[in-house]
Amino acid sequence: MSTIMILFIIPFTLASLFPYFEGQTLSSPFANKGQWNLMQASIGISPMHMQLLHNDKVIMFDRTDFGHSYLPLSNGRCRMDPFDTALKLDCSAHSVLYDIPTNAFRPLMIQTDTWCSSGSVLPNGTLIQTGGYNDGERNIRMFTPCFDETCDWIEFPSLLSQRRWYATNQILPDARVIVIGGRRQFNYEFLPKTPNPKNSPSSSIPLNFLQQTTDRSENNLYPFVHLLPDGNLFIFANTKSVLFDYKQNSVIKHFPPIPGEDPRNYPSSGSSVLLPLDENLGAPEAEVVVCGGAPRGSFESAARGGFMKALGTCGRIKVTDPNPSWVMENMPMPRAMGDMLLLPNGDVVIVNGVGEGTAGWEHGRDPVLTPVIFRPSQMVNRFSVMAAASRARLYHSSAVLLKDGRVLVGGSNPHVFYNFTGVEYPTDFSLEAFSPPYLAPDFDPVRPTIRYITNNNVLGYRVFCYVTFTVANYGSASDVSIRIVAPSFTTHSFGQNQRMVVLKLSGVTYLAGQAYYATVVGPSTAEIAPPGYYLLFVVHKGVPSSGSWVQVM
Ligand SMILES: *[C@@H]1O[C@H](CO)[C@@H](O)[C@H](O)[C@H]1NC(C)=O
Numbered sequence: 024m025s026t027i028m029i030l031f032i033i034p035f036t037l038a039s040l041f042p043y044f045e046g047q048t049l050s051s052p053f054a055n056k057g058q059w060n061l062m063q064a065s066i067g068i069s070p071m072h073m074q075l076l077h078n079d080k081v082i083m084f085d086r087t088d089f090g091h092s093y094l095p096l097s098n099g100r101c102r103m104d105p106f107d108t109a110l111k112l113d114c115s116a117h118s119v120l121y122d123i124p125t126n127a128f129r130p131l132m133i134q135t136d137t138w139c140s141s142g143s144v145l146p147n148g149t150l151i152q153t154g155g156y157n158d159g160e161r162n163i164r165m166f167t168p169c170f171d172e173t174c175d176w177i178e179f180p181s182l183l184s185q186r187r188w189y190a191t192n193q194i195l196p197d198a199r200v201i202v203i204g205g206r207r208q209f210n211y212e213f214l215p216k217t218p219n220p221k222n223s224p225s226s227s228i229p230l231n232f233l234q235q236t237t238d239r240s241e242n243n244l245y246p247f248v249h250l251l252p253d254g255n256l257f258i259f260a261n262t263k264s265v266l267f268d269y270k271q272n273s274v275i276k277h278f279p280p281i282p283g284e285d286p287r288n289y290p291s292s293g294s295s296v297l298l299p300l301d302e303n304l305g306a307p308e309a310e311v312v313v314c315g316g317a318p319r320g321s322f323e324s325a326a327r328g329g330f331m332k333a334l335g336t337c338g339r340i341k342v343t344d345p346n347p348s349w350v351m352e353n354m355p356m357p358r359a360m361g362d363m364l365l366l367p368n369g370d371v372v373i374v375n376g377v378g379e380g381t382a383g384w385e386h387g388r389d390p391v392l393t394p395v396i397f398r399p400s401q402m403v404n405r406f407s408v409m410a411a412a413s414r415a416r417l418y419h420s421s422a423v424l425l426k427d428g429r430v431l432v433g434g435s436n437p438h439v440f441y442n443f444t445g446v447e448y449p450t451d452f453s454l455e456a457f458s459p460p461y462l463a464p465d466f467d468p469v470r471p472t473i474r475y476i477t478n479n480n481v482l483g484y485r486v487f488c489y490v491t492f493t494v495a496n497y498g499s500a501s502d503v504s505i506r507i508v509a510p511s512f513t514t515h516s517f518g519q520n521q522r523m524v525v526l527k528l529s530g531v532t533y534l535a536g537q538a539y540y541a542t543v544v545g546p547s548t549a550e551i552a553p554p555g556y557y558l559l560f561v562v563h564k565g566v567p568s569s570g571s572w573v574q575v576m
């Protein structure tokens with residue numbers, strides 16, 4: 024302990040430089056409605072997929088099969104693809120790397136079509152992207168973040184055993200990725216590939232649940248998948264959900280269908296999150312929330328020009344209960360294609376989407392401009408309506424949480440091609456950031472700042488870790504929580520691999536000046552927190568610090 028204490032000393036001198044806010048009254052946490060800022064008027068593509076990487080860059084990509092984008096590839100490069108359905112020779116980029124600190128972006132090169140694909144970040148920080156459409160449907164692509172301008176996509180053709188178009192991925196405790204479903208794919212497979220004893224070209228394993236939940240408009244695509252603390256997967260498709268043991272290929276439990284019989288997955292696109300797993304509760308309880316979507320028949324109706332009202336309900340279910348049931352509640356307004364993101368303080372923001380219609384070309388109407396914040400632990404008034412964005416984000420929009428607690432929002436292209444005029448909802452190439460209410464300067468006196476994390480920001484399983492932070496107006500240890508967030512691979516209104524773990528807090532100790540250190544314990548198992556990069560936040564009185572990257576291993 025004493026050597027650790029010495030390491031602590033250096034950053035503390037900084038603490039005294041921080042202003043002390045005396046006698047300032049805090050407004051209630053939700054008196055303000057957050058704030059929108061336009062970050063980029065145009066990045067030249069419409070990012071239907073987004074992932075935050077551990078070098079604070081967001082990788083974004085679109086599709087290749089609609090012609091050129093509005094961002095040229097660098098250094099005179101071009102994509103030659105005899106199989107592309109639009110351009111065989113294409114000198115424009117369909118992927119972008121956006122640097123958060125400098126608000127700059129550069130083009131990246133994708134070879135084949137990544138339309139409606141899936142992804143996961145491996146424990147070493149490399150993004151593995153799977154599938155897409157046409158010539159890209161069985162390819163995987165890797166992107167390893169770098170701290171200069173040299174890194175780009177590397178493509179591996181035909182590595183998937185099946186076409187994966189509208190599939191969902193989940194990183195597993197053993198560091199493999201499971202790729203589940205896809206259009207007319209009632210099966211799953213793992214990456215990286217393990218040697219197949221039968222040496223058969225197909226190493227996919229059937230998943231009948233996906234067949235059972237398909238319907239006329241295939242309302243079970245992009246299933247909601249959450250890794251649970253017991254190591255099984257929660258899979259939600261259409262209206263039904265199961266506890267699935269992927270090791271034995273067996274459904275362990277069928278949960279009750281979500282009340283109302285209305286589909287929640289693509290194209291009826293609601294969204295879902297696994298609520299924070301709290302290690303202070305002993306064995307963590309796992310609770311899943313599913314919000315929004317579209318009524319049955321909405322897709323067919325939209326195809327005929329009739330736009331049905333989206334679903335206004337959220338269901339939550341404590342899947343670790345012996346006999347769990349859904350508890351339903353109403354959102355402030357109906358929404359399909361909303362993105363649900365876990366915020367650092369454990370609240371959930373629901374952003375983007377429409378009030379009428381569904382996902383699919385030209386199928387959405389009545390964009391919902393106001394995000395809502397859902398506070399799951401609150402007894403009453405769980406929803407707050409936030410400030411309205413100035414831009415409509417319909418089909419093919421996305422959102423990710425950033426290290427500083429803002430939410431980056433981009434995309435929207437409900438058309439087969441890019442269309443900027445002559446359409447009701449023009450293709451949107453802009454990026455905006457939504458700052459939730461906790462970022463208001465009112466909260467600066469109680470906002471913690473992370474100064475130091477022991478062991479070079481490596482968080483070992485069941486290993487003590489000391490997080491030093493400064494805060495002007497400290498309350499007590501009961502006001503403090505330390506949380507880690509796995510950033511989502513967001514596409515089509517679902518954040519794949521998104522999860523939050525509240526670390527076991529042993530105590531908070533006063534150091535000097537405005538400095539304190541929290542003693543926490545690393546995640547108890549890889550089922551609770553699979554290995555990899557997470558953002559660690561100190562939350563004090565509901566106000567989060569800016570995040571620090573930690574590696575769980
Ligand atoms: C991470 O692992 C993958 C798969 O083994 C590998 O291809 C990639 O290069 C690794 N990335 C780093 C940063 O080492």
Ligand SMILES: *[C@@H]1O[C@H](CO)[C@@H](O)[C@H](O)[C@H]1NC(C)=O
Pocket residue numbers: 438440441442444445446
């Ligand atoms: C949308 O863009 C495509 C390709 O440029 C064009 O063919 C189509 O006519 C446009 N649609 C509208 C409604 O402008």
